[in-house]
Amino acid sequence: MSKNPVAVITGATSGLGQLAAATLAERGFRLVLTARSMERAEAAALKIRQQAPGAPIHFYYGDLSVMKDVRRVGQEILSAHPAIDVLLNNAGIHAFEPRVTSEGYAEMIAVNYLAPWLLTQILQPSLLKAGQARVVNVASEASRNHGTLKLPEDLSDTSPFTARGSSALYGKTKLLNIMFTAELARRWSGSGITVNALNPGFNVTGLGRELKFAGLIERLLKGLHIGDPRRGTDIITRLILEPEYGKVTGGYFNVGTGRPIEPVFPGNDPVQQKKLWEATEDLLGKRD
DSSP: OOSSOEEEESSOSSHHHHHHHHHHHHTTOEEEEEESOHHHHHHHHHHHHHHSTTOOEEEEEOOTTOHHHHHHHHHHHHHHOSOOSEEEEOOOOOOSSOOBOTTSOBHHHIIIIIHHHHHHHHHHHHHHHTSSOEEEEEOOGGGGSOOOOOTTGGGGOOOOOOTTTHHHHHHHHHHHHHHHHHHHHHHTTTSSOEEEEEEOOSOOSGGGTTSTTHHHHHHHHHHTTOSOHHHHHHHHHHHHHOGGGGGOOSOEEETTTOOBOOOOTTTTOHHHHHHHHHHHHHHHHHHO
């Protein structure tokens, strides 16, 4: 990586993304972060600079559930940063009730899968210019609870679901992240860019903020030392910083051990990975 490397991070105003941003800032990275509002951005910058005083932080504002915003933010980042060393696709939501975006996508599909897919494509020129860039996608072992994958139908499915049924859709979005990672690694093979995914484990972060009593549950779990988000942050930063992960691409790695995980089927199927890529390309090309 360059002397003052640039890291682009989505979902860095809270949770794992914010902790990862602070760790990278301590290591000399210039931070390029996305945020939905200036208020959230300023609060995040304050926390990051408590750990890394003087850290250079640049925010770009947009709603990652809206592909029009993703395109705009991506182009703004691309124009301002000709070389990007790290792209951490971390932003994610677990919605416990169905919501459809203004563009007609299921919100979880849009934020958790379509946004990172699109942003990564847009930033490719700057990733290439960095020489040895790394793309890191936050997936999850929740992918094992994905129901039945149907392509291309699932990408545009806006069927209602219950709070209990939300877990299968969330898991499906994380399965798509794993499949996208493997296919992108193949397509960018030989480019100097590595692409890997990770399972951050169970973390007490804002992901479940829509649950009733979420704050109480969070305080209880923290008191019991369960779900420490620093464990999830550790595997993220290892994939970004450690030399051994710069030599592999298309992998899916576990929290704690840092070892490879075999994805649940069809996450490990090259035919389905290619089908997903082509369906996504077709969908975003037609509707975005």
